[in-house]
Amino acid sequence: MDLRQIRYFLVLASELNFTRAAGRLHISQPPLTRQIQQLEASMGVVLFERTTRGVALTPAGAVFLEEARKIVDLTDQATNKTRLAHQGQLGRLDIGVFGSAILNVIPTLLIELRKTHPDIVISLQNTTKIQQVEAVREKRLDIGFNRVFPEVEELVVETVMMESLYVAMHKDHELVRRRTLAVRDLNNQPLILFPNNVRPTFADNVVSLLRDEGLTPNVVHEVEDVMTCIALVSAGLGMAVVPESAVNLQLPGVRYHPLRSAEAKVDLSCVYRADNASPALMGFLDIVRKVRSRKIKLVTE
Incomplete structure (x- = not known):
């Protein structure tokens, strides 16, 4: 038969x-x-x-x-x-995400993916950078999003976008009336750093930014994620340097001011296996590259 x-x-x-x-x-x-x-x-x-x-x-x-x-x-x-x-129209994508990326970039990517590939099943996993790298290597994740990825054999790192840096401070802070801040304005100010997991991280970028100006960071708190960081700023416990995406966290009493410096930028990148030829992943990467080239606007724009 x-x-x-x-x-x-x-x-x-x-x-x-x-x-x-x-x-x-x-x-x-x-x-x-x-x-x-x-x-x-x-x-x-x-x-x-x-x-x-x-x-x-x-x-x-x-x-x-x-x-x-x-x-x-x-x-x-x-x-x-x-x-x-x-054709990449059906399948499953396991995506590693973290903190501030979920505030604008990840929602933009998911909305566009839902429009163009409605039958793909999406699983989001909130993981640290090291966990993402290991999970991608072990094929438990298809792709991860984070900052300051290390170079790892067998993995590809692509920059999704470069974000400007902002200073988050309490509305009663003495510098709140300034429209922008210079790095030197952070001298001796109580700083809250994040994340406090395995280095290198975004926190190291902030420390380097101050040290390159000959300043010694006055770190009063190191916390796990941007949400905790901004919550402490809201409580008046210090100020923080954050990526632009964090500006979408509107907690009571928190004000955000652009940081004036050519070096005041940080990457948001994605990592995936070089040998992963999944059509679903290829379709998703196409969307990522359109966001990078600004052919697709962020949901917060």
């Missing part, structure tokens, strides 16, 4: 006439007769009985008709899904 024989059977069961069925199939009658005979022989049953007007289904043929329809439907579904998967 093969799929062609089943399809021939369905047409003949619909027409109940060999001549008309052969016409629909664009073949001559003898090949159709042979295929039906072979199908019956493979099953060991008679599916059709001849009548004066053509053929009629036997009881066994009537049962097989229902099952044959299911077989063809399932085969068509499998073929369609396979084609969609090949």
Whole structure:
């Protein structure tokens, strides 16, 4: 039994006439007769009985008709899904995310992916940079988003965007009336750094920014993530240097001011396996590159 024989059977069961069925199939009658005979022989049953007007289904043929329809439907579904998967329109993406990226870039990417690839299943996992790198290497994640990625063999790191830096401070701070701040304005100011996990991190960029100006950072708190950092700023416990995406965190009493410096930028990058040729990932990377080239605007713009 093969799929062609089943399809021939369905047409003949619909027409109940060999001549008309052969016409629909664009073949001559003898090949159709042979295929039906072979199908019956493979099953060991008679599916059709001849009548004066053509053929009629036997009881066994009537049962097989229902099952044959299911077989063809399932085969068509499998073929369609396979084609969609090949085109990157179907599948699953496991994505590693972190802190401030979820405030503008990640939502933008997900909205666009949902528009263009609505049948892809998305799983977001909030993980640290080291966890992302290991998970991507071990194929537990397809792609991760973070800052200051190290170079790792077998992995590709792509810059998604460079973000300007801002200073977050309490509304009652003495510097709050200034529209912008210079790095030197942070001298002796109580600083809250994040994240406090395995170095190098964004926190190291902030420290380097001050040290390059000959300043010694006055670090009063080191916390795990940007949410905790801004919460402490809201409580008046210090000020913080944050990426522009963090400006979307509008906590009570917090004000954000651009930091004036050519070096006041930080990357947001993605990492994935060089050998991952998943069509779903390729489609997602296409969206990432459109965001990088500004062909797609961020949801916060």
